[in-house]
Amino acid sequence: MKYIEETQAANRAEIRAKKILRNDEYQRKLDQASTGLALAGMPLANGAINVSTLQVFNSRALKLAQLCDQYSDRSRQISVLLWLGHRMCQLSQRLEDELCIKLCKLTVTNVEKEAANLCNSLGNVVALPIIGNQPLRAAL
Numbered sequence: 001m002k003y004i005e006e007t008q009a010a011n012r013a014e015i016r017a018k019k020i021l022r023n024d025e026y027q028r029k030l031d032q033a034s035t036g037l038a039l040a041g042m043p044l045a046n047g048a049i050n051v052s053t054l055q056v057f058n059s060r061a062l063k064l065a066q067l068c069d070q071y072s073d074r075s076r077q078i079s080v081l082l083w084l085g086h087r088m089c090q091l092s093q094r095l096e097d098e099l100c101i102k103l104c105k106l107t108v109t110n111v112e113k114e115a116a117n118l119c120n121s122l123g124n125v126v127a128l129p130i131i132g133n134q135p136l137r138a139a140l
Helices: 002-045 051-070 074-094 098-122
Strands: none
Touching (some): 002 051, 074 098
């Protein structure tokens, strides 16, 4: 009987250790993806906005959202998507290049749909539309 209890305790300890390692791995990857996104956003903050810089920024933000999905962090994934949509909406209001404006609006539309689908999959969560400079939030 004592052998069974010791085995069960060892199994629980192993499971806890694996959870800790997984959380550490997620945090490390999250930090790397966030740094990459920050670096991709620097040209946008400096006003050097073109199609290429927008695409790099979008891809980095979507990679961050995908990473959250891989580790089942739905709330952070929704936040990243809504933040990206809000940021693209802000940029589209400042831009003059029609192609960049269209890319921003397309991104807003796609991100809004994806966030709404994620919210629906969670149950009683509603993603509020991304409009102008309204604050980002999801309502329960």
